[in-house]
Amino acid sequence: MGYKVRFEPAGREMELAPDETILQGAMSAGVHINASCGGSGTCGKCKVKIIKGETTVPPMPMLQAWEVKEGYRLACMTKPLTDIVVEIPVESQIDSSVLRRERAGFAKVLSPQDIHQLVGGWTIDPTVFKRYLELPPATKEDNMSDLARIYRALKQEYGFDRVSTDFRAIKKMSKLLRDADWKVTVTMVLTRRGHKLVNIEPGDTVEKNYSIVVDIGTTTVFGQLLNLHECQVFGCPGFDVDGAERYTLAVASDYNPQISYGEDVISRIVYALKPGGLERLQEVVVRSINKIITELLKMANVERKYVSHMVIAGNTTMTQLFLGMNPRYIREDPYVPTANFLPPVRAIHAGIELGDHVHIYMFPMVASYLGGDIVSGVLGSGIFQRDDLTLYMDIGTNGEIVLGNKDWMMSASCSAGPAFEGGGIKFGMRATRGAIEQVRISPDTYEPMIMTIGRARAKGICGSGLIYMVAELLETGIIDQSGKFMHTLSTNRVRKGEDGYEYVLSWAGENAIGQDITLTEIDIDNLIRAKGAIYAGCKVLLNQADMTFNDLDRLIVAGGFGHYIDLEAAKIIGLLPDIPEEKFMFVGNGSLLGARLLSFSKDLLKEAERIANMMTNIELSNFPSFMDEYVAAMFLPHTDETAFPNIMKIIKAEKAA
């Protein structure tokens, strides 16, 4: 698929994925190129010379015309068009050496095609769809009621029997029918009894039928705008001939503004119990979702009135807060949620600014600490259909884990804190434009090479960048296995700052925020706690099933912390276990995964309920072994080195070098 790239004078060769830049190739190959602007093309330091083959020629204001003519390119902006040989001029090398080893390669989020193929046996059959009707006008001889006329047409033209109608649609029906000269489009919802007519619009708007899916995370709210019509026309997974995805029209996200009232679910619940607290928490998250909706519609140039469907997944507390349900008993022994299965709620009643016919489908939940986000992930990743023993990990502010297959499932949840979403980290940020997501550090000079999302000047570090970063610091010996900085290295990158020792990733002059972007020892400690909690949770869950990581056929990693996760880096820090690479699958935001599927197929709603019902949740706080496992995991990668044999080999090899 990709092109071969050979880097000289290092002599390293690798294959680039389509759309990857030469700089990304260099990072994977372990070839160090000076690159400090995050790939934004503004520092001009990653200049390379193409000595064989063809490449793209992007606008490169930092280069002279003669340089471009001679074959010079900025590695961060240039992509090969053939196999190429690249020479790295002396001035672009940080040092003459190359990094000691190549990276195993990024585990990219599965493409939408691949993800939708994780779940089999479903067909495109949206819960909410539209039908166009041309009605014969009422006459003296044929003077049935307007509604009866529509029913007759629905039956004659589409075979729909047992149709009921929402009163709001009835209310506007008569005038609209006549104003539209009896040519209308009706929006239908599949119900358990038949069909319900929920909206009526003038003319033919069948092609304008959209769904909004939202994941309410404790730290981040994600939204997607889906094209329900395209998905029907093109069939699932809905790609046209060029393989471009046609049904995800826009994606947007924002921090959950409830963060101001507490970083984790427990502190949110505490706040909700104060006078006016629940109302306040509901209000801010609703406002944030409305903002995301507006953004999605604007990005895709879609009119608000054409959104017919909404699916929301979130953990139990986020769900209850969003709907204004008192979350008090989630936090009090015996930790009981109000309800795991919620009826569809009319969007306007929840304060969501969509048409009054839109209902919100909330993903079913399992327990107080195992919510709809996980059920959605389990649905979307197809675990419930397979014989394979799978461990599903959703890495977020809460780490939620599910172990099982099509016959049984166990689940648990542990509080990891917001580090993986950039929260609680000095220069942490969400995985948006300007976030450092890839880092490599030279083991000789300790100079970093960074790449940002959107190839913009760096603004901070996102979750995946953080994992990367800590792995690199450990591999290069800048920190030790307990996450403490070595103080004796000859580099100005490591220094004592106001929060203790820290590493400077990007100097003030090179980035977008005008101050040094650093990673502190406290940040590293936060990450160690977060990964330790999740790893410990997995261990206890596996113990309960009398299994180990080695028994797993598959490990599905979900999380909104970035577009990429570097598997090796995640293993090096001990977040993921040291098992073969081919067993891993990274699905990105798992909560949106199932929510998307529910928009496309109403059959999967039953499956979602079945999943929620079959899952046995264990309460980690009831297991004293959890604390032991947690303490044991507070090391890089782990106090039990035998659990990470391959990783320890790498670390020791680096140290020996």
Added chain:
Amino acid sequence: MGYKVRFEPAGREMELAPDETILQGAMSAGVHINASCGGSGTCGKCKVKIIKGETTVPPMPMLQAWEVKEGYRLACMTKPLTDIVVEIPVESQIDSSVLRRERAGFAKVLSPQDIHQLVGGWTIDPTVFKRYLELPPATKEDNMSDLARIYRALKQEYGFDRVSTDFRAIKKMSKLLRDADWKVTVTMVLTRRGHKLVNIEPGDTVEKNYSIVVDIGTTTVFGQLLNLHECQVFGCPGFDVDGAERYTLAVASDYNPQISYGEDVISRIVYALKPGGLERLQEVVVRSINKIITELLKMANVERKYVSHMVIAGNTTMTQLFLGMNPRYIREDPYVPTANFLPPVRAIHAGIELGDHVHIYMFPMVASYLGGDIVSGVLGSGIFQRDDLTLYMDIGTNGEIVLGNKDWMMSASCSAGPAFEGGGIKFGMRATRGAIEQVRISPDTYEPMIMTIGRARAKGICGSGLIYMVAELLETGIIDQSGKFMHTLSTNRVRKGEDGYEYVLSWAGENAIGQDITLTEIDIDNLIRAKGAIYAGCKVLLNQADMTFNDLDRLIVAGGFGHYIDLEAAKIIGLLPDIPEEKFMFVGNGSLLGARLLSFSKDLLKEAERIANMMTNIELSNFPSFMDEYVAAMFLPHTDETAFPNIMKIIKAEKAA
């Protein structure tokens, strides 16, 4: 059942129904007693002497103690306790004569027992009912969600499967369960799929379960408060051992305030099309219903929150206006309503001040001019179950008529105007306290004897009083068959007033309003038009079925114009046909009839829909014969005297006397 009463010196004898007063007996027997205060006991003119038997002894401040001791009583307040003989003293006689003939007797509205027995084959099974639950508190071992705990109990204790829940109930569930120490009452609604839990209350409130039924008439709004729990405990028709009705807790009514914007449906529709008109009409009728609800609750001392159910019936225009649905096309050819079957509407969404779990069930309709009020009447009067050929007449501002039996039904509607509800009549009023409902006039002195509802001083004339009155005026020769006053009579009761000739029913000094209560020639003309339209409608409908009044097995008369209808009077004015008395049945407010039944039995909902579907509506305006029939009916009783042979005999006998 009743007691024999013999009036002396007239020598007339009759039997009094229980609860009837001696004055009522005298009116039936055609014995004239001076009575001008409407039966309120304030004028003291109806003094009679009991010369044999026992009677009640009410407080009679107008009589001296010795008079009471001697056996004197006020006829308007006294009831027999044995068979009695009554002597009418000279001072209580208007004249020495007696009225020439006895009245055939009032056709009293069927009692609730009788009415409920009109419909067979149904059992008490309210759509909305309550169940008490004592739940085991949540523990670590038994920590299912609150909702799942309730579902489990509903299944274990009551066998309910397939329960769904309204989100509003879920929202308050967790706190309420714990505050109530896990002892709660749930309100359940039977749905087509199973049961829906719509409300949850602390403690055991099973005995507090009420329904409100409302008839939205064009002129009058009627409401009743029903006890759904009593009806279940005592079985239908819900009478205790004493035969007292226990489940109708209160009745109330009010003019439909939309009257200010037009007296009939057409002028309401015209107003609704003005800017803000629809909103205004909706607002005022909703306010009026809320007022009635408040009144009902106060009368029965029932808390608002315990009302679980509401049924509303009304004609198509009233229904659409109540729900804020544009009624424009009801009035425009081809006269199409928006919908005949409406889904239940949440009461609070319609502006009705009841608990947010209460839904309003609207009676299904048939056509633009045949609404849910008629379907309700057809349901409640059992026509749809019988082989008998029945004509159902609902006499109101719109006269609506249904002809048929269990196999077929035809219907039509004609605009009668508000006369039967006291509208458009100079001293007309609704059938409430103080309304003159019975009148007899001495053919010799032309003096009236009046009886009011509630036996209060007269305030005006209600629909039934009006019918009575015009019949008496005709019989006594005070008006002729075209409704014009004879100007030559020697009585000060007939005079020329500011609106033309009129008859004084009650002098200013005798009544509650301080001015003469009169009936004018214009009033009489209005009544003739009203009765003419209804009679003509019946004729055309019968013609369509190739039938005459004589083919009818039964004629059911519904209407809210009073508690009684005097059959003979109604025949004399030509409102009702001259067919044998035993074929008539008077059911009072027909619209409330079915609405009540729907509260008690959800099975009847299906029947209501079947009725609405089976009815063939004919548009009278499409029949030129209607206008001919109408003109022919503009006479007392009718221009075709052969159609009223018995009535003409009476009238002629009176004239001859």
